Amino acid sequence: MTGRVVTDKLPPMPEGAPLEIPAEVRAVITHAPAPGSRAHGTDGDGPRCFRLTRSIDTGGVTLRRALPLPPGERVRVTIALPAADPDVALEPFAVTGIVTDTRQASETSERDASARTTRIEFTALDDEVRARITAYVQERLGLPA
Numbered sequence: 824m825t826g827r828v829v830t831d832k833l834p835p836m837p838e839g840a841p842l843e844i845p846a847e848v849r850a851v852i853t854h855a856p857a858p859g860s861r862a863h864g865t866d867g868d869g870p871r872c873f874r875l876t877r878s879i880d881t882g883g884v885t886l887r888r889a890l891p892l893p894p895g896e897r898v899r900v901t902i903a904l905p906a907a908d909p910d911v912a913l914e915p916f917a918v919t920g921i922v923t924d925t926r927q928a929s930e931t932s933e934r935d936a937s938a939r940t941t942r943i944e945f946t947a948l949d950d951e952v953r954a955r956i957t958a959y960v961q962e963r964l965g966l967p968a
Contacts, residue, residue, distance in 0.1 A: 839880035839884075840878060840959060840963035841963060842878055843887075844876055844902060844905065845873055845902075846873065846876050847872075847873055848874060849870070849871035849899045850868075850871070850896055868899075874941070875888070879902075879904075879956060881945070881956050881960070883920060884942075884945075885942050886943070889940070889941050893922065894924055896921070897919065898922060899917050899918070900919075900943055901915050902915060902918075904955055904956065905959070916952050918947070920943040920945045920946050924941070925940065925942075926939060926940050
């Protein structure tokens with residue numbers, strides 16, 4: 824990616840756009856794993872899992888199900904936004920973020936872990952990825968460019 828990387832707390836767009844695609848979420852290991860930890864790997868990658876997304880904005884992404892990672896965990900999320908033109912190939916991108924919270928999707932499903940959503944707040948976006956997310960949100964929500 825060639826754009827400038829923005830690492831400050833990123834403000835979200837007014838509201839996220841619906842997005843239902845698979846995402847790979849991988850814990851980012853910045854130090855040696857503690858004994859007994861599920862974290863592993865020598866290249867900085869920790870446990871990974873896949874989840875369907877629920878929505879996205881420039882501040883983060885919401886996943887349809889809870890993650891097996893605690894709030895505060897650093898992660899790398901890899902997703903491929905659908906293009907407005909169906910003939911354009913999807914290019915996945917990876918974004919770093921922090922697991923911020925897990926919420927119940929509804930009051931009636933308190934005991935069902937699959938009904939929980941998880942929000943990942945982005946901690947760094949380069950200009951190209953920010954522009955792609957912004958264009959996606961604007962197109963899906965019918966917002967002016």
